[in-house]
Amino acid sequence: MATIEKNIDESEISKFETMASRWWDREGAFGALHDINETRVRYINTRAHLSGKQVLDIGCGGGILSEAMAKIGAQVTGIDAGKGPLEIARSHMIDKGLRIDYRQVTAEAFAVAHSQCYDIVTCMELLEHVPKPWSIINACKELVRPGGHVFFATLNRNPLSYLLAILAAENLFGLVPKGTHQYRRFIKPSEMIQWAQAVQLTLKDVSGLLYIPLLRRCILIGPACVNYMAHFSRRGGLQT
Numbered sequence: 001m002a003t004i005e006k007n008i009d010e011s012e013i014s015k016f017e018t019m020a021s022r023w024w025d026r027e028g029a030f031g032a033l034h035d036i037n038e039t040r041v042r043y044i045n046t047r048a049h050l051s052g053k054q055v056l057d058i059g060c061g062g063g064i065l066s067e068a069m070a071k072i073g074a075q076v077t078g079i080d081a082g083k084g085p086l087e088i089a090r091s092h093m094i095d096k097g098l099r100i101d102y103r104q105v106t107a108e109a110f111a112v113a114h115s116q117c118y119d120i121v122t123c124m125e126l127l128e129h130v131p132k133p134w135s136i137i138n139a140c141k142e143l144v145r146p147g148g149h150v151f152f153a154t155l156n157r158n159p160l161s162y163l164l165a166i167l168a169a170e171n172l173f174g175l176v177p178k179g180t181h182q183y184r185r186f187i188k189p190s191e192m193i194q195w196a197q198a199v200q201l202t203l204k205d206v207s208g209l210l211y212i213p214l215l216r217r218c219i220l221i222g223p224a225c226v227n228y229m230a231h232f233s234r235r236g237g238l239q240t
């Protein structure tokens with residue numbers, strides 16, 4: 001069997017382990033994820049119709065996105081490299097009476113036995129935390145069936161994103177804990193598109209997410225200045 005190269009930054013995993021207990025606290029470290037979640041789910045649902053679909057949520061953390069997709073009727077599997085976030089995800093899911101299959105595994109390892117198993121693969125706010133984002137993008141292509149959908153959300157790399165996502169969000173306003181993001185790991189849309197197209201994923205859309213902390217609201221905008229989402233489909237098969 002081919003060996004899978006490790007694509008984990010242990011310091012990132014322990015960062016999320018430390019914060020895991022606050023995953024569902026809307027006023028805590030993950031408050032912004034709660035605030036943007038409705039917009040993320042609407043984007044996915046409009047483009048890929050979640051109800052009844054087999055969905056894999058990669059880097060699911062405490063389950064904010066996984067739960068919202070399950071509530072719409074998707075059959076969700078959530079995977080994460082961290083133990084703590086998954087413990088929180090499982091207990092919250094039980095509290096809410098939802099059924100989500102949570103597993104502690106990396107995307108690359110999971111792809112070995114689950115090739116083409118999913119109608120939709122989501123990977124939100126993970127690519128900027130791994131050493132080799134292109135390796136996750138490749139695993140997403142492997143996991144989605146031909147004709148299926150892949151969604152990413154991450155942060156652009158430019159002076160404005162440094163100003164807003166690091167200086168303002170972490171240092172000035174404390175919206176997220178200091179050290180949550182490393183600027184060098186941010187990803188330009190052009191880089192993401194190049195990596196995705198190299199593994200035969202077809203670009204459907206890139207949209208910016210404008211987060212307004214004062215209103216705790218988020219809207220989709222055209223330019224992908226800071227936060228953005230991208231939609232790809234795997235070539236071949238039936239588009240649904």
Ligand code: SAH
Nearest residue numbers: 007008016059060061064080081082124125
């Ligand atoms: N996708 C979720 C959580 C994002 S936080 C949401 O948007 O709501 C990032 C998550 O990625 C954390 O839970 C962290 O444990 C996980 N993670 C970091 N590196 C990973 C890797 N290499 N493989 C899988 N999960 C990873």
